[in-house]
Amino acid sequence: MDEQHRQTEMLNVLGELAASIAHEIKNPLTSVKGFIQLLQGKIDGYSMYFNIMMAELDRIDSTINELLILAKPQAVQYKNTNIIKIMQETIELLQVQTLMDNIKIKTDFKQDDISLYCEPNHLRQVFINILKNAIEVSKKNSSVLVGISIETEKYIKISITDFGTGIPEQRLKKLGEPFYTTKERGTGLGLMVSFKIIKEHGGKIKVESEVGKGTTFHIFLPIEQSNKMQD
Numbered sequence: 001m002d003e004q005h006r007q008t009e010m011l012n013v014l015g016e017l018a019a020s021i022a023h024e025i026k027n028p029l030t031s032v033k034g035f036i037q038l039l040q041g042k043i044d045g046y047s048m049y050f051n052i053m054m055a056e057l058d059r060i061d062s063t064i065n066e067l068l069i070l071a072k073p074q075a076v077q078y079k080n081t082n083i084i085k086i087m088q089e090t091i092e093l094l095q096v097q098t099l100m101d102n103i104k105i106k107t108d109f110k111q112d113d114i115s116l117y118c119e120p121n122h123l124r125q126v127f128i129n130i131l132k133n134a135i136e137v138s139k140k141n142s143s144v145l146v147g148i149s150i151e152t153e154k155y156i157k158i159s160i161t162d163f164g165t166g167i168p169e170q171r172l173k174k175l176g177e178p179f180y181t182t183k184e185r186g187t188g189l190g191l192m193v194s195f196k197i198i199k200e201h202g203g204k205i206k207v208e209s210e211v212g213k214g215t216t217f218h219i220f221l222p223i224e225q226s227n228k229m230q231d
């Protein structure tokens with residue numbers, strides 16, 4: 001076996017290991033979350049603690065999901081899916097975080113059904129990652145805008161805008177590098193995973209940002225993808 005072969009082999013083994021550990025963590029996590037939600041409905045006066053617990057569990061959950069996507073061997077299933085629906089579900093999922101800081105996610109969807117041939121779980125993960133970043137830099141009582149439109153006959157455009165810190169120009173090219181983070185508790189994996197997924201869909205991500213004003217992530221996805229995703 002040559003060196004490159006050996007490395008590929010090792011990455012495969014590591015990938016499988018990461019995937020099985022991730023699954024082992026996900027199951028008990030789901031059950032803990034379920035019971036916390038149950039208690040939340042029964043106990044009055046501790047909503048702040050419950051919200052923090054749920055947010056922290058969500059954080060574990062999303063780190064695990066990021067690992068799962070990096071760890072290759074898993075059931076990847078492309079199918080025709082309404083991406084407006086995926087986005088709406090994602091926004092609902094993030095409500096715990098937005099409620100705590102009174103951040104409003106405002107949507108502007110030109111249609112209520114845009115069907116794309118895609119991996120819905122992966123796209124959901126991209127929306128979560130980018131929306132979470134937007135929420136994390138947003139000040140209390142501000143908004144995050146989400147627009148989806150058919151850009152040309154070839155591409156749809158999903159734009160996520162925040163009015164947070166913005167990103168200095170020299171840092172823009174660092175986005176998507178593994179472990180690049182400016183957060184004390186960041187993983188620096190979210191954007192890397194997102195860029196990878198969008199590339200696998202034949203799309204691209206463009207970032208516009210102004211320091212002190214805010215940032216927009218534009219995700220372009222091709223409408224027609226007949227010759228892709230054969231693995």
Ligand code: ADP
Binds near residue numbers: 137176188
């Ligand atoms: P993490 O969120 O764990 O830091 P990400 O890959 O999601 O990792 O993001 C990497 C870095 O990109 C962040 O730490 C931050 O510096 C920058 N970033 C991403 N999105 C935004 C945004 N909307 N506004 C400002 N900075 C951002």
Ligand code: MG
Binds near residue numbers: 133190
């Ligand atoms: Mg992030």
